[in-house]
Amino acid sequence: MLEVKSLVAGYAGSEVLHGIDLVVEDGEGVVVLGPNGHGKTTLLRAITGLLPPRSGAVFLEGREITRWRADVIAAAGIVHIPQGDLLFPEMTVLENLLMGAYHRPTWSERNRRLERVYDLFPWLKDRGSQLARTLSGGERRMLALGRGLMAKAKVMLIDEPSLGLAPLTTQQIYASIRQVKEAGMAILLADENANHVAGLADRVYLLETGVLVREGPADQLLKDKALLESYLG
Amino acid sequence: MTQTVQAVWGGVLFGSVYGLMALGLTLVWGAVRLLNLAHGALFVVGAYAAYWVTSSLHLPILVALPIGVLAAAGFAYAMHMAFIRPVLGKPGFDNSTLIATVGISIAVSAAALLIFNPQYKVVPPVLTGNFILAGVQITNQGLLVIGASLALFAAVYAYLTYTRHGMAIRAVSQQQEAASLMSIPVERTYGLVIAISGGLAGVAGVLLSPFFFLSPNSGFNPMIQALIVTIFGGLGSIRGALVAGFVLGIFESFVEVFYGVAWAQPGVFLLIIVMLIVRPNGLFGIGEVRRL
Numbered sequence: 348m349l350e351v352k353s354l355v356a357g358y359a360g361s362e363v364l365h366g367i368d369l370v371v372e373d374g375e376g377v378v379v380l381g382p383n384g385h386g387k388t389t390l391l392r393a394i395t396g397l398l399p400p401r402s403g404a405v406f407l408e409g410r411e412i413t414r415w416r417a418d419v420i421a422a423a424g425i426v427h428i429p430q431g432d433l434l435f436p437e438m439t440v441l442e443n444l445l446m447g448a449y450h451r452p453t454w455s456e457r458n459r460r461l462e463r464v465y466d467l468f469p470w471l472k473d474r475g476s477q478l479a480r481t482l483s484g485g486e487r488r489m490l491a492l493g494r495g496l497m498a499k500a501k502v503m504l505i506d507e508p509s510l511g512l513a514p515l516t517t518q519q520i521y522a523s524i525r526q527v528k529e530a531g532m533a534i535l536l537a538d539e540n541a542n543h544v545a546g547l548a549d550r551v552y553l554l555e556t557g558v559l560v561r562e563g564p565a566d567q568l569l570k571d572k573a574l575l576e577s578y579l580g
Numbered sequence: 581m582t583q584t585v586q587a588v589w590g591g592v593l594f595g596s597v598y599g600l601m602a603l604g605l606t607l608v609w610g611a612v613r614l615l616n617l618a619h620g621a622l623f624v625v626g627a628y629a630a631y632w633v634t635s636s637l638h639l640p641i642l643v644a645l646p647i648g649v650l651a652a653a654g655f656a657y658a659m660h661m662a663f664i665r666p667v668l669g670k671p672g673f674d675n676s677t678l679i680a681t682v683g684i685s686i687a688v689s690a691a692a693l694l695i696f697n698p699q700y701k702v703v704p705p706v707l708t709g710n711f712i713l714a715g716v717q718i719t720n721q722g723l724l725v726i727g728a729s730l731a732l733f734a735a736v737y738a739y740l741t742y743t744r745h746g747m748a749i750r751a752v753s754q755q756q757e758a759a760s761l762m763s764i765p766v767e768r769t770y771g772l773v774i775a776i777s778g779g780l781a782g783v784a785g786v787l788l789s790p791f792f793f794l795s796p797n798s799g800f801n802p803m804i805q806a807l808i809v810t811i812f813g814g815l816g817s818i819r820g821a822l823v824a825g826f827v828l829g830i831f832e833s834f835v836e837v838f839y840g841v842a843w844a845q846p847g848v849f850l851l852i853i854v855m856l857i858v859r860p861n862g863l864f865g866i867g868e869v870r871r872l
Contacts (some may be wrong), residue, residue, distance in 0.1 A: 395761065396760075397757055397760070397761070416760070416765070417757075417760035417761060418759075418760045418761075418762075418763045418764055418765045418766065419763075421760065421761050421762060421763035422763040426761075427761050429757065429758065429761060433755050433757055433758035433761070434755065434758070435750065435751050435754045435755050435758065435759075436754055436755070437750070437754055438747070438750060438751065438754065442747055442750075445744075445747060446747060446748070446751045446759070446762045446764070447762055449744065449748055449751075449762045449763055449764050450762075450763040454744055494762075498762070498763070
Protein backbone atom coordinates (compact mmCIF):
# COMPACT_ATOMS: atom_id res chain seq x y z
CA MET A 348 0.00 0.00 0.00
CA LEU A 349 2.49 2.61 1.25
CA GLU A 350 6.22 2.21 0.84
CA VAL A 351 8.99 4.57 1.90
CA LYS A 352 12.53 4.02 0.59
CA SER A 353 15.71 5.66 1.95
CA LEU A 354 13.81 8.83 2.78
CA VAL A 355 15.94 11.78 3.81
CA ALA A 356 14.27 14.97 4.97
CA GLY A 357 14.83 17.97 7.19
CA TYR A 358 14.59 21.69 7.60
CA ALA A 359 16.99 24.42 6.56
CA GLY A 360 20.40 23.56 7.92
CA SER A 361 19.46 20.38 9.74
CA GLU A 362 18.73 16.93 8.46
CA VAL A 363 16.14 15.18 10.62
CA LEU A 364 15.53 11.86 8.87
CA HIS A 365 18.59 9.96 7.68
CA GLY A 366 17.27 7.33 5.29
CA ILE A 367 13.98 5.80 6.38
CA ASP A 368 12.68 2.51 4.94
CA LEU A 369 9.15 1.62 5.89
CA VAL A 370 6.18 -0.35 4.58
CA VAL A 371 2.47 -0.31 5.37
CA GLU A 372 0.52 -3.23 3.89
CA ASP A 373 -3.20 -3.23 3.02
CA GLY A 374 -5.30 -2.97 6.16
CA GLU A 375 -2.25 -3.03 8.37
CA GLY A 376 -1.78 -1.01 11.55
CA VAL A 377 1.80 0.25 11.68
CA VAL A 378 3.09 2.33 14.56
CA VAL A 379 6.27 4.38 14.60
CA LEU A 380 7.35 4.73 18.21
CA GLY A 381 9.92 7.26 19.25
CA PRO A 382 10.56 10.01 21.77
CA ASN A 383 9.66 13.60 21.01
CA GLY A 384 12.00 15.42 18.67
CA HIS A 385 13.32 12.34 16.91
CA GLY A 386 11.50 12.87 13.61
CA LYS A 387 8.05 11.26 13.82
CA THR A 388 6.21 14.37 12.67
CA THR A 389 8.86 15.09 10.04
CA LEU A 390 8.42 11.56 8.68
CA LEU A 391 4.66 11.98 8.24
CA ARG A 392 5.07 15.46 6.75
CA ALA A 393 7.66 14.19 4.28
CA ILE A 394 5.33 11.40 3.16
CA THR A 395 2.36 13.72 2.57
CA GLY A 396 4.33 16.42 0.81
CA LEU A 397 4.08 19.14 3.47
CA LEU A 398 7.87 18.92 3.66
CA PRO A 399 9.35 17.85 0.32
CA PRO A 400 11.97 15.16 1.00
CA ARG A 401 15.61 15.76 0.06
CA SER A 402 16.11 12.29 -1.32
CA GLY A 403 14.56 8.86 -1.27
CA ALA A 404 11.18 7.84 -2.60
CA VAL A 405 7.57 7.31 -1.51
CA PHE A 406 5.23 4.89 -3.27
CA LEU A 407 1.48 4.57 -2.94
CA GLU A 408 0.17 1.30 -4.37
CA GLY A 409 3.40 0.95 -6.31
CA ARG A 410 3.14 4.42 -7.89
CA GLU A 411 5.87 6.88 -7.02
CA ILE A 412 4.47 10.02 -5.38
CA THR A 413 7.72 11.60 -4.17
CA ARG A 414 7.67 15.37 -4.46
CA TRP A 415 4.06 15.54 -5.59
CA ARG A 416 2.22 18.56 -4.23
CA ALA A 417 0.53 17.91 -0.88
CA ASP A 418 -2.97 18.42 -2.32
CA VAL A 419 -2.27 15.94 -5.12
CA ILE A 420 -0.97 13.35 -2.67
CA ALA A 421 -4.10 13.87 -0.56
CA ALA A 422 -6.27 13.41 -3.62
CA ALA A 423 -4.39 10.17 -4.38
CA GLY A 424 -5.65 8.76 -1.08
CA ILE A 425 -3.23 9.51 1.75
CA VAL A 426 -5.09 11.16 4.60
CA HIS A 427 -2.92 12.89 7.18
CA ILE A 428 -4.30 13.86 10.58
CA PRO A 429 -1.62 16.38 11.49
CA GLN A 430 -0.10 17.26 14.80
CA GLY A 431 -2.02 20.08 16.48
CA ASP A 432 -5.20 19.19 14.55
CA LEU A 433 -4.94 22.22 12.23
CA LEU A 434 -8.68 22.75 12.15
CA PHE A 435 -10.20 25.68 10.26
CA PRO A 436 -10.85 27.84 13.34
CA GLU A 437 -13.43 30.26 11.92
CA MET A 438 -15.43 27.53 10.23
CA THR A 439 -18.15 25.50 11.86
CA VAL A 440 -17.85 21.87 12.87
CA LEU A 441 -19.94 20.86 9.86
CA GLU A 442 -17.89 23.01 7.48
CA ASN A 443 -14.68 21.47 8.80
CA LEU A 444 -16.07 18.02 8.15
CA LEU A 445 -17.24 18.99 4.66
CA MET A 446 -13.78 20.24 3.78
CA GLY A 447 -12.52 16.73 4.45
CA ALA A 448 -14.66 15.64 1.52
CA TYR A 449 -13.41 18.44 -0.78
CA HIS A 450 -11.98 16.07 -3.39
CA ARG A 451 -14.58 16.14 -6.16
CA PRO A 452 -15.41 12.40 -6.36
CA THR A 453 -15.85 12.37 -2.58
CA TRP A 454 -17.90 15.56 -2.47
CA SER A 455 -20.90 13.94 -4.14
CA GLU A 456 -20.97 11.33 -1.37
CA ARG A 457 -20.48 13.80 1.44
CA ASN A 458 -23.81 13.18 3.16
CA ARG A 459 -23.26 9.44 3.31
CA ARG A 460 -19.77 9.96 4.66
CA LEU A 461 -21.06 12.45 7.25
CA GLU A 462 -23.34 9.72 8.63
CA ARG A 463 -20.35 7.39 8.98
CA VAL A 464 -18.43 10.01 10.95
CA TYR A 465 -21.51 10.71 13.11
CA ASP A 466 -21.67 6.98 13.91
CA LEU A 467 -18.18 7.26 15.38
CA PHE A 468 -18.61 10.66 17.07
CA PRO A 469 -22.35 11.29 17.54
CA TRP A 470 -21.87 14.66 19.29
CA LEU A 471 -20.53 16.16 16.06
CA LYS A 472 -24.02 15.96 14.61
CA ASP A 473 -25.64 18.18 17.27
CA ARG A 474 -22.81 20.69 17.35
CA GLY A 475 -22.53 21.19 13.60
CA SER A 476 -22.98 24.94 13.71
CA GLN A 477 -20.41 25.59 16.44
CA LEU A 478 -17.17 27.32 15.42
CA ALA A 479 -14.18 24.99 15.57
CA ARG A 480 -12.13 27.44 17.62
CA THR A 481 -14.59 27.19 20.49
CA LEU A 482 -14.15 23.42 20.95
CA SER A 483 -12.22 21.80 23.79
CA GLY A 484 -8.94 20.01 23.14
CA GLY A 485 -10.53 16.56 23.05
CA GLU A 486 -13.34 17.75 20.82
CA ARG A 487 -10.85 19.27 18.43
CA ARG A 488 -8.95 16.00 18.18
CA MET A 489 -12.16 14.12 17.42
CA LEU A 490 -13.15 16.70 14.81
CA ALA A 491 -9.70 16.43 13.21
CA LEU A 492 -10.12 12.68 13.09
CA GLY A 493 -13.66 12.96 11.76
CA ARG A 494 -12.55 15.45 9.10
CA GLY A 495 -9.87 12.99 8.00
CA LEU A 496 -12.44 10.21 7.82
CA MET A 497 -14.58 12.28 5.46
CA ALA A 498 -11.96 11.74 2.76
CA LYS A 499 -11.68 8.51 0.81
CA ALA A 500 -8.45 7.22 2.26
CA LYS A 501 -6.30 4.34 1.11
CA VAL A 502 -4.06 4.85 4.13
CA MET A 503 -4.35 7.18 7.11
CA LEU A 504 -1.37 8.86 8.72
CA ILE A 505 -2.09 9.90 12.30
CA ASP A 506 0.34 12.06 14.24
CA GLU A 507 0.42 11.47 17.99
CA PRO A 508 -3.32 11.53 18.69
CA SER A 509 -2.81 11.62 22.47
CA LEU A 510 -0.86 14.87 22.46
CA GLY A 511 -2.11 17.20 25.18
CA LEU A 512 -5.19 15.16 26.04
CA ALA A 513 -6.51 13.89 29.37
CA PRO A 514 -6.22 10.10 29.89
CA LEU A 515 -9.94 9.45 29.48
CA THR A 516 -10.16 11.36 26.20
CA THR A 517 -7.00 9.62 25.03
CA GLN A 518 -8.62 6.22 25.57
CA GLN A 519 -11.68 7.35 23.64
CA ILE A 520 -9.59 8.57 20.73
CA TYR A 521 -7.59 5.35 20.45
CA ALA A 522 -10.76 3.28 20.68
CA SER A 523 -12.12 5.22 17.69
CA ILE A 524 -8.91 4.71 15.73
CA ARG A 525 -9.05 0.96 16.51
CA GLN A 526 -12.60 0.93 15.16
CA VAL A 527 -11.45 2.57 11.93
CA LYS A 528 -8.61 0.05 11.64
CA GLU A 529 -10.94 -2.88 12.26
CA ALA A 530 -13.07 -1.65 9.37
CA GLY A 531 -10.08 -2.43 7.16
CA MET A 532 -8.22 0.89 6.95
CA ALA A 533 -4.42 0.85 6.67
CA ILE A 534 -2.99 3.10 9.35
CA LEU A 535 0.44 4.59 9.99
CA LEU A 536 0.46 6.11 13.44
CA ALA A 537 3.24 8.01 15.17
CA ASP A 538 3.35 7.86 18.95
CA GLU A 539 5.68 8.12 21.89
CA ASN A 540 3.74 5.89 24.26
CA ALA A 541 3.75 2.13 23.65
CA ASN A 542 0.77 1.61 25.97
CA HIS A 543 -1.56 3.57 23.73
CA VAL A 544 -1.19 1.44 20.65
CA ALA A 545 -1.88 -2.07 21.93
CA GLY A 546 -4.65 -3.66 19.88
CA LEU A 547 -4.07 -1.16 17.10
CA ALA A 548 -0.54 -1.99 16.00
CA ASP A 549 0.23 -5.02 13.88
CA ARG A 550 3.81 -3.96 13.38
CA VAL A 551 6.02 -1.47 15.20
CA TYR A 552 9.06 0.54 14.16
CA LEU A 553 11.29 2.25 16.70
CA LEU A 554 12.56 5.65 15.59
CA GLU A 555 15.64 7.14 17.18
CA THR A 556 17.36 10.36 16.05
CA GLY A 557 15.99 10.08 12.54
CA VAL A 558 16.77 6.40 12.02
CA LEU A 559 14.46 3.38 12.28
CA VAL A 560 16.48 1.22 14.66
CA ARG A 561 14.12 -1.73 15.19
CA GLU A 562 11.17 -3.26 13.41
CA GLY A 563 9.00 -6.18 14.39
CA PRO A 564 5.55 -7.60 15.01
CA ALA A 565 3.69 -5.65 17.66
CA ASP A 566 2.92 -8.67 19.86
CA GLN A 567 6.67 -9.27 20.30
CA LEU A 568 8.07 -5.75 20.35
CA LEU A 569 5.44 -4.21 22.62
CA LYS A 570 6.03 -6.95 25.19
CA ASP A 571 9.77 -6.30 25.37
CA LYS A 572 9.57 -3.80 28.20
CA ALA A 573 13.33 -3.55 28.63
CA LEU A 574 13.82 -2.66 24.97
CA LEU A 575 11.00 -0.10 24.96
CA GLU A 576 12.29 1.48 28.11
CA SER A 577 15.76 1.90 26.71
CA TYR A 578 14.39 3.69 23.66
CA LEU A 579 11.43 5.61 24.99
CA GLY A 580 12.57 6.14 28.58
CA MET B 581 -36.97 67.63 2.84
CA THR B 582 -35.49 67.79 -0.62
CA GLN B 583 -32.06 68.24 0.89
CA THR B 584 -32.46 65.20 3.10
CA VAL B 585 -33.72 63.05 0.24
CA GLN B 586 -30.84 64.33 -1.87
CA ALA B 587 -28.36 63.40 0.86
CA VAL B 588 -29.82 59.96 1.38
CA TRP B 589 -29.95 59.18 -2.34
CA GLY B 590 -26.39 60.39 -2.91
CA GLY B 591 -25.20 58.56 0.18
CA VAL B 592 -26.77 55.24 -0.73
CA LEU B 593 -25.45 55.55 -4.27
CA PHE B 594 -21.90 56.46 -3.15
CA GLY B 595 -22.11 53.84 -0.44
CA SER B 596 -22.98 51.02 -2.77
CA VAL B 597 -20.22 52.09 -5.15
CA TYR B 598 -17.65 52.25 -2.37
CA GLY B 599 -18.83 48.92 -1.02
CA LEU B 600 -18.61 47.25 -4.42
CA MET B 601 -14.99 48.31 -4.91
CA ALA B 602 -14.12 47.50 -1.29
CA LEU B 603 -15.65 44.03 -1.57
CA GLY B 604 -13.01 42.83 -4.02
CA LEU B 605 -10.21 44.45 -2.08
CA THR B 606 -11.26 43.00 1.26
CA LEU B 607 -11.86 39.56 -0.26
CA VAL B 608 -8.30 39.36 -1.55
CA TRP B 609 -6.89 40.68 1.70
CA GLY B 610 -8.93 38.23 3.75
CA ALA B 611 -8.01 35.21 1.68
CA VAL B 612 -4.54 35.89 0.33
CA ARG B 613 -3.26 38.62 2.69
CA LEU B 614 -2.51 40.60 -0.44
CA LEU B 615 -3.09 44.36 -0.48
CA ASN B 616 -3.94 44.69 -4.14
CA LEU B 617 -3.01 48.22 -5.16
CA ALA B 618 -3.85 47.26 -8.75
CA HIS B 619 -7.54 47.08 -7.84
CA GLY B 620 -8.11 50.44 -9.54
CA ALA B 621 -6.32 49.14 -12.63
CA LEU B 622 -8.78 46.24 -12.78
CA PHE B 623 -11.60 48.81 -12.70
CA VAL B 624 -9.98 50.56 -15.67
CA VAL B 625 -9.45 47.31 -17.58
CA GLY B 626 -13.14 46.45 -17.23
CA ALA B 627 -14.28 49.93 -18.19
CA TYR B 628 -12.06 50.24 -21.26
CA ALA B 629 -12.98 46.74 -22.42
CA ALA B 630 -16.65 47.74 -22.26
CA TYR B 631 -15.89 51.04 -23.99
CA TRP B 632 -14.07 49.22 -26.79
CA VAL B 633 -16.93 46.75 -27.27
CA THR B 634 -19.53 49.53 -27.50
CA SER B 635 -17.54 52.06 -29.54
CA SER B 636 -15.50 49.85 -31.89
CA LEU B 637 -17.70 46.78 -32.18
CA HIS B 638 -20.91 48.81 -31.86
CA LEU B 639 -22.45 46.23 -29.58
CA PRO B 640 -24.95 47.12 -26.87
CA ILE B 641 -23.72 47.79 -23.33
CA LEU B 642 -25.49 44.65 -22.11
CA VAL B 643 -23.01 42.65 -24.21
CA ALA B 644 -20.13 44.88 -23.16
CA LEU B 645 -20.85 44.44 -19.45
CA PRO B 646 -20.02 40.72 -19.22
CA ILE B 647 -17.06 41.19 -21.56
CA GLY B 648 -15.71 43.97 -19.35
CA VAL B 649 -16.16 41.80 -16.26
CA LEU B 650 -14.42 38.85 -17.91
CA ALA B 651 -11.59 41.07 -19.13
CA ALA B 652 -10.98 42.40 -15.63
CA ALA B 653 -11.18 38.91 -14.10
CA GLY B 654 -8.86 37.50 -16.74
CA PHE B 655 -6.41 40.34 -16.27
CA ALA B 656 -6.45 39.78 -12.51
CA TYR B 657 -5.78 36.07 -13.00
CA ALA B 658 -2.89 36.81 -15.37
CA MET B 659 -1.50 39.21 -12.77
CA HIS B 660 -1.73 36.43 -10.20
CA MET B 661 0.11 33.96 -12.41
CA ALA B 662 2.84 36.42 -13.38
CA PHE B 663 3.49 38.37 -10.19
CA ILE B 664 1.72 36.93 -7.15
CA ARG B 665 2.09 33.16 -7.48
CA PRO B 666 5.89 33.19 -7.86
CA VAL B 667 6.35 34.93 -4.49
CA LEU B 668 3.59 33.14 -2.51
CA GLY B 669 4.90 32.02 0.86
CA LYS B 670 8.33 33.55 0.20
CA PRO B 671 9.90 36.07 2.54
CA GLY B 672 9.27 39.59 1.28
CA PHE B 673 5.83 38.67 -0.13
CA ASP B 674 4.28 41.89 1.22
CA ASN B 675 6.87 44.23 -0.25
CA SER B 676 7.22 42.57 -3.60
CA THR B 677 3.47 42.32 -4.20
CA LEU B 678 2.94 45.91 -3.06
CA ILE B 679 5.51 47.13 -5.56
CA ALA B 680 4.29 44.75 -8.26
CA THR B 681 0.68 45.90 -7.94
CA VAL B 682 1.65 49.59 -8.01
CA GLY B 683 3.73 48.83 -11.10
CA ILE B 684 0.78 47.09 -12.74
CA SER B 685 -1.41 50.14 -12.06
CA ILE B 686 1.07 52.43 -13.75
CA ALA B 687 1.48 50.02 -16.66
CA VAL B 688 -2.28 49.76 -17.17
CA SER B 689 -2.71 53.56 -17.19
CA ALA B 690 0.11 53.88 -19.69
CA ALA B 691 -1.29 51.09 -21.85
CA ALA B 692 -4.75 52.69 -21.84
CA LEU B 693 -3.14 55.96 -22.91
CA LEU B 694 -1.27 54.29 -25.76
CA ILE B 695 -4.15 52.18 -27.00
CA PHE B 696 -7.02 54.63 -26.58
CA ASN B 697 -5.42 58.16 -26.51
CA PRO B 698 -5.86 60.55 -23.61
CA GLN B 699 -9.30 61.90 -24.52
CA TYR B 700 -12.11 61.24 -22.09
CA LYS B 701 -14.34 58.37 -23.16
CA VAL B 702 -18.03 57.83 -22.67
CA VAL B 703 -19.33 54.45 -21.62
CA PRO B 704 -23.09 54.23 -22.18
CA PRO B 705 -25.29 53.41 -19.20
CA VAL B 706 -27.15 50.10 -19.06
CA LEU B 707 -30.33 51.92 -18.07
CA THR B 708 -31.22 55.40 -19.26
CA GLY B 709 -33.86 57.72 -17.94
CA ASN B 710 -34.67 59.07 -14.53
CA PHE B 711 -37.54 60.25 -12.39
CA ILE B 712 -38.10 62.88 -9.75
CA LEU B 713 -38.66 61.85 -6.16
CA ALA B 714 -39.43 64.64 -3.68
CA GLY B 715 -37.62 67.07 -5.92
CA VAL B 716 -34.54 64.87 -6.31
CA GLN B 717 -33.50 63.37 -9.63
CA ILE B 718 -33.14 59.59 -9.33
CA THR B 719 -31.38 57.94 -12.27
CA ASN B 720 -32.28 54.41 -13.26
CA GLN B 721 -28.58 53.61 -13.71
CA GLY B 722 -28.05 54.72 -10.11
CA LEU B 723 -30.72 52.31 -8.95
CA LEU B 724 -29.06 49.60 -11.01
CA VAL B 725 -25.69 50.26 -9.36
CA ILE B 726 -27.24 50.04 -5.90
CA GLY B 727 -29.08 46.85 -6.79
CA ALA B 728 -26.03 45.27 -8.42
CA SER B 729 -23.84 46.10 -5.46
CA LEU B 730 -26.25 44.59 -2.93
CA ALA B 731 -26.80 41.53 -5.12
CA LEU B 732 -23.05 40.98 -5.51
CA PHE B 733 -22.51 41.24 -1.76
CA ALA B 734 -25.20 38.62 -1.25
CA ALA B 735 -23.75 36.44 -3.99
CA VAL B 736 -20.20 36.58 -2.64
CA TYR B 737 -21.44 35.82 0.86
CA ALA B 738 -23.50 32.85 -0.32
CA TYR B 739 -20.63 31.60 -2.46
CA LEU B 740 -18.20 31.62 0.46
CA THR B 741 -20.70 30.07 2.84
CA TYR B 742 -22.44 27.39 0.84
CA THR B 743 -20.36 26.25 -2.12
CA ARG B 744 -17.50 23.77 -2.25
CA HIS B 745 -15.07 26.23 -3.84
CA GLY B 746 -16.19 29.11 -1.65
CA MET B 747 -15.67 27.11 1.53
CA ALA B 748 -12.28 26.05 0.19
CA ILE B 749 -11.33 29.73 -0.14
CA ARG B 750 -12.05 30.23 3.56
CA ALA B 751 -10.28 27.00 4.45
CA VAL B 752 -7.13 28.06 2.60
CA SER B 753 -7.19 31.48 4.24
CA GLN B 754 -7.57 30.02 7.74
CA GLN B 755 -5.24 27.01 7.70
CA GLN B 756 -3.24 26.61 4.55
CA GLU B 757 -1.49 23.35 5.44
CA ALA B 758 -4.68 21.63 6.51
CA ALA B 759 -6.35 22.85 3.32
CA SER B 760 -3.71 21.16 1.19
CA LEU B 761 -4.12 17.99 3.28
CA MET B 762 -7.82 18.13 2.28
CA SER B 763 -6.61 18.08 -1.37
CA ILE B 764 -7.46 21.76 -1.87
CA PRO B 765 -5.03 23.28 -4.40
CA VAL B 766 -3.83 26.35 -2.52
CA GLU B 767 -2.30 28.37 -5.35
CA ARG B 768 -5.20 27.75 -7.70
CA THR B 769 -7.61 28.82 -4.95
CA TYR B 770 -5.69 32.07 -4.55
CA GLY B 771 -5.94 32.57 -8.30
CA LEU B 772 -9.69 32.02 -8.09
CA VAL B 773 -10.10 34.66 -5.36
CA ILE B 774 -8.03 37.19 -7.26
CA ALA B 775 -10.02 36.56 -10.45
CA ILE B 776 -13.32 36.99 -8.59
CA SER B 777 -12.04 40.22 -7.09
CA GLY B 778 -11.03 41.38 -10.56
CA GLY B 779 -14.49 40.59 -11.87
CA LEU B 780 -16.04 42.69 -9.10
CA ALA B 781 -13.77 45.61 -9.97
CA GLY B 782 -14.80 45.11 -13.59
CA VAL B 783 -18.50 45.36 -12.73
CA ALA B 784 -17.77 48.58 -10.88
CA GLY B 785 -15.76 49.90 -13.82
CA VAL B 786 -18.47 49.26 -16.41
CA LEU B 787 -21.41 50.41 -14.28
CA LEU B 788 -19.74 53.52 -12.81
CA SER B 789 -18.05 54.95 -15.86
CA PRO B 790 -21.31 56.37 -17.26
CA PHE B 791 -21.48 58.67 -14.22
CA PHE B 792 -18.07 60.18 -14.99
CA PHE B 793 -15.88 60.19 -18.05
CA LEU B 794 -13.47 57.35 -18.51
CA SER B 795 -9.78 58.17 -18.55
CA PRO B 796 -6.64 56.08 -17.96
CA ASN B 797 -6.57 57.22 -14.34
CA SER B 798 -10.26 56.68 -13.63
CA GLY B 799 -9.50 53.76 -11.34
CA PHE B 800 -7.44 55.76 -8.90
CA ASN B 801 -10.19 57.50 -6.94
CA PRO B 802 -12.45 54.46 -6.62
CA MET B 803 -9.49 52.46 -5.34
CA ILE B 804 -8.50 55.04 -2.75
CA GLN B 805 -12.11 55.17 -1.60
CA ALA B 806 -12.23 51.39 -1.49
CA LEU B 807 -9.05 51.34 0.59
CA ILE B 808 -10.56 53.82 3.03
CA VAL B 809 -13.78 51.82 3.24
CA THR B 810 -11.87 48.58 3.70
CA ILE B 811 -9.78 50.00 6.52
CA PHE B 812 -12.84 51.58 8.11
CA GLY B 813 -14.83 48.35 7.92
CA GLY B 814 -11.95 46.17 8.95
CA LEU B 815 -9.53 44.62 6.46
CA GLY B 816 -10.72 41.19 5.42
CA SER B 817 -14.30 41.63 6.62
CA ILE B 818 -17.04 41.38 4.01
CA ARG B 819 -19.76 42.60 6.35
CA GLY B 820 -17.42 45.46 7.27
CA ALA B 821 -17.02 46.48 3.63
CA LEU B 822 -20.79 46.60 3.16
CA VAL B 823 -21.57 48.53 6.33
CA ALA B 824 -18.57 50.85 6.04
CA GLY B 825 -19.41 51.59 2.40
CA PHE B 826 -22.86 52.84 3.34
CA VAL B 827 -21.78 54.58 6.56
CA LEU B 828 -19.06 56.53 4.76
CA GLY B 829 -21.17 57.13 1.66
CA ILE B 830 -24.12 58.51 3.62
CA PHE B 831 -21.90 60.48 5.99
CA GLU B 832 -20.03 62.06 3.09
CA SER B 833 -23.26 62.83 1.29
CA PHE B 834 -24.85 64.51 4.31
CA VAL B 835 -21.78 66.61 4.98
CA GLU B 836 -21.71 67.58 1.32
CA VAL B 837 -25.39 68.55 1.18
CA PHE B 838 -25.53 70.41 4.48
CA TYR B 839 -22.02 71.85 4.86
CA GLY B 840 -20.76 72.04 1.29
CA VAL B 841 -18.52 69.94 -0.93
CA ALA B 842 -15.36 71.37 0.60
CA TRP B 843 -16.11 69.65 3.91
CA ALA B 844 -16.94 66.23 2.50
CA GLN B 845 -13.44 64.74 2.28
CA PRO B 846 -12.08 66.30 5.49
CA GLY B 847 -15.23 65.14 7.27
CA VAL B 848 -14.77 61.56 6.06
CA PHE B 849 -11.15 61.49 7.17
CA LEU B 850 -12.04 62.95 10.56
CA LEU B 851 -14.62 60.20 11.01
CA ILE B 852 -12.07 57.55 10.06
CA ILE B 853 -9.41 58.89 12.39
CA VAL B 854 -11.86 58.90 15.29
CA MET B 855 -13.07 55.41 14.39
CA LEU B 856 -9.54 54.00 14.18
CA ILE B 857 -8.71 55.46 17.59
CA VAL B 858 -11.74 53.72 19.05
CA ARG B 859 -11.47 50.47 17.07
CA PRO B 860 -7.98 50.03 15.58
CA ASN B 861 -8.99 46.94 13.62
CA GLY B 862 -11.91 48.71 11.97
CA LEU B 863 -15.64 48.36 12.43
CA PHE B 864 -15.71 44.59 12.00
CA GLY B 865 -11.95 44.15 12.07
CA ILE B 866 -10.87 40.56 12.27
CA GLY B 867 -7.33 41.60 13.14
CA GLU B 868 -4.25 39.65 12.22
CA VAL B 869 -5.19 36.33 13.72
CA ARG B 870 -8.66 35.65 12.45
CA ARG B 871 -9.41 35.02 8.83
CA LEU B 872 -12.25 35.38 6.34
